[in-house]
Amino acid sequence: MEFSIQSSSPEKQRNVCIIAGVFESRCLSPVANQLDKISDGYISVLIHRGELEGKVGQTLLLQHVPNMSSVRILLIGCGKEYEFDERQYKRVIKKVVNKLNDTGSTEAVCFLTELPVKGHNTYWKVRQAVEASQDALYIFDRLKSKVPELYRPLRKMIFNVHEPQELTSGNNAIQHGLAISSGIKTSKDLSNMPPNICNASYLSTQVRELVDSYRKTTKIQIIGEKEMQKLGMHAYLAVGRASTNESLMSIIQYQGDPDIEAQPIVLVGKGLTFDSGGISIKSSDSMDEMKYDMCGAATVYGVMRVAMELHLPLNIIGVLAGCENMINGHGLRPGDILTTLSGQTVEILNTDAEGRLVLCDVLTYVERFSPKLVIDVATLTGACVIALGHHLTGLISNDNSLAHELLRAATQAGDRAWHLPIDDEFQEQLDSNFADMTNLGGRPGGTITAGCFLSRFTHKYPWAHLDIAGTAWRSGKDKGATGRPVAMLSQFLLNRSGLSNDK
Structure with a gap:
């Protein structure tokens, strides 16, 4: 229109x-x-x-x-x-x-x-x-x-x-609104695709098509399982090894800052294109909705599109962590102990707490970009739905300034979030008798303990985690992706660029 x-x-x-x-x-x-x-x-x-x-x-x-x-x-x-x-x-x-x-x-x-x-x-x-x-x-x-x-x-x-x-600010508003709407639409389209079509390879194809439209300012890198193995990304690989579809990490590098040496903002999206739960299998009720476990990756894709369309004067790296959690004799087992890319070890208590295993290796991998900050986006925990319903995105951060920036952007965009703590008491719930940590902290504070797990891989940069399990899609009669939190993150980038006219 x-x-x-x-x-x-x-x-x-x-x-x-x-x-x-x-x-x-x-x-x-x-x-x-x-x-x-x-x-x-x-x-x-x-x-x-x-x-x-x-x-x-x-x-x-x-x-x-x-x-x-x-x-x-x-x-x-x-x-x-x-x-x-x-x-x-x-x-x-x-x-x-x-x-x-x-x-x-x-x-x-x-x-x-x-x-x-x-x-x-x-x-x-x-x-x-x-x-x-x-x-x-x-x-x-x-x-x-x-x-x-x-x-x-x-x-x-x-x-x-x-x-x-007011005509000038109105025209700016239309330009920004159309770009953000385009990002939201592409995020929804990607999320709504069925898992027999939308796998990690499909995500990488979409990334290539996006970057082809903006070749002057962007480049891509696709990392497959062989390279992940050489790097030591064993946690990421363990999640996808029961699937016939290869795990692929798709990386978009957007160079919008005139200073090519400017530190990039890194956005990481969980891209579980289908999540059966593994051996800790999910109930069959509404399992069709587990195609939406890649909404974090779809969000990053949509936000990168917004940044490119608006030619934001920032360096931004988007990572779509594509994978599929299935079941066969090669799959991850409760009791397994994995060595992550960081060298830390993880005892597996539940194979359905898999998203954090993918993300922890990606959060270590992005250290090589010397990021200004890192934000990961993931449909990580059902506990977030219990805590915040379908109205608010859960926000966890190791940097209060970054958390406040995101909360402000969330309010401006009408794409609301709530700041949760990561205190030491929650960290203790991840203690393991056999490894550096477990991948599950129990039912109490499940969203927070998942954030605590991720925080152990983010000591080298300011970091925020957005749990969108309750906000990324709707169930029931109106089932479908919402495109959240594309608007929040786009507003965050607009604020960082100094291009927002909102007050």
């Missing part, structure tokens, strides 16, 4: 659908009030007749409004005015887009960007409207034999801003 920005008045709009808000209890927004005056009270008569109460998401589509040149007016309920926050704003935008798309409105002018959203400026409102619109329109139908076509789908959305001086 095409997006643009303007600064105009509602009476000047022609041959489009005008979008305006109505609050409870039947309170017209400033633009809706203007429309009412132009139409000689036509709108207020309908509102007071009970056609629209103003509750969040209620809609009233009007045609042939007196004295108006526009084809249609869509009134959207925004709830209580004093409660109108970022969550309500994005919910209203999505409802508007779906309504217009279903009713044959091909072009619309949105005046909702003029409504006050506490703590946010025009840049934020326009960018979030772009991202919410693209999210509302997302479908994954590439593997369906018959794809229904919409009659007269919504093709163009124009956001109106009150002051002409």
